Structures are given as C-alpha cells and as structure tokens.
Amino acid sequence: MACPYFIPDVRRDDILWPHPARLPLGAGFGGCCGAPQHAGERPDDDHLRDHCNLGYARCSRLPADRAADSVRYAVALAGAERLVVTYVFEREHAPGQCGHAEYDCRAKNFSVPHPDPRIQKQLECYVGEYLARQPRQ
Numbered sequence: 001m002a003c004p005y006f007i008p009d010v011r012r013d014d015i016l017w018p019h020p021a022r023l024p025l026g027a028g029f030g031g032c033c034g035a036p037q038h039a040g041e042r043p044d045d046d047h048l049r050d051h052c053n054l055g056y057a058r059c060s061r062l063p064a065d066r067a068a069d070s071v072r073y074a075v076a077l078a079g080a081e082r083l084v085v086t087y088v089f090e091r092e093h094a095p096g097q098c099g100h101a102e103y104d105c106r107a108k109n110f111s112v113p114h115p116d117p118r119i120q121k122q123l124e125c126y127v128g129e130y131l132a133r134q135p136r137q
C-alpha cells in the first residue's frame with residue numbers, strides 16, 4: 001500500500017529495504033511528493049523507505065482532510081495480451097474507492113489512464129515490476 005500522494009519515478013535498489021519484492025509497488029521507488037502545498041518535493045531516503053512507499057504515513061506533508069491513507073494494488077487478470085490491475089483506496093484501514101486499470105501488453109500502455117496522475121504513475125511502476133518478474137512472450 002503506497003501513500004496516495006506519492007509520485008514514484010525511479011526504482012531505488014540502493015536503499016536498504018527490508019523486503020523489497022514485498023513492497024506495494026513491487027520494488028522500492030524514489031520520487032516526489034504530490035500532496036497539496038508540497039508538490040515536487042523529494043522526500044529523503046528514510047522517508048521514502050518508511051512512509052511514501054508504504055502508506056499510512058506519519059508524515060507532516062499529508063493533508064488532514066484526505067480521502068485515503070494508502071492504495072493497494074493487485075493483478076486480477078494476467079493474460080498474454082493484457083493485464084487487469086485492481087486498486088483499492090483505504091482510509092483508517094477500511095476499504096474505500098476501488099477500480100481497475102487495463103494494461104495492453106503489446107501496445108505497452110493503459111487503455112484508459114487513471115485521472116489522478118499520481119495513481120497513474122503508481123500503476124505504471126507496479127505493472128513494470130510485475131512484467132519484469134513475469135515477462136510476456
């Protein structure tokens with residue numbers, strides 16, 4: 001479950017993640033904060049490891065009035081030509097908004113990008129890691 005405001009942009013294998021393959025996005029990522037008033041700020045490595053990549057962050061940048069504490073991703077359908085990824089927003093450990101995104105493995109893109117660019121970037125990272133572990137023919 002990643003922080004819903006996290007905008008991952010690069011895989012960071014140089015941070016000491018306890019279990020990198022078990023991380024919500026499939027690996028540890030560096031990136032920017034996308035919270036209001038903090039857009040473009042780059043959290044330090046400790047913060048990336050303990051908060052941005054994990055959700056339910058104890059973070060002063062998080063807006064008090066927010067719809068979600070974290071976003072959870074899972075592959076619901078894995079075909080040769082397309083993946084369907086479900087996502088669920090959580091607030092105080094209760095599920096909230098959910099949906100799915102379809103990825104075209106041949107065209108290498110999502111059929112409909114998520115309207116929130118932060119979530120779209122997380123989807124791209126999640127799918128990239130999934131396909132790196134389970135490449136298509």
Ligand code: SF4
Binds near residue numbers: 004006032033038062
């Ligand atoms: S954990 Fe904090 S710094 Fe990281 S993306 Fe979320 S709000 Fe921004």
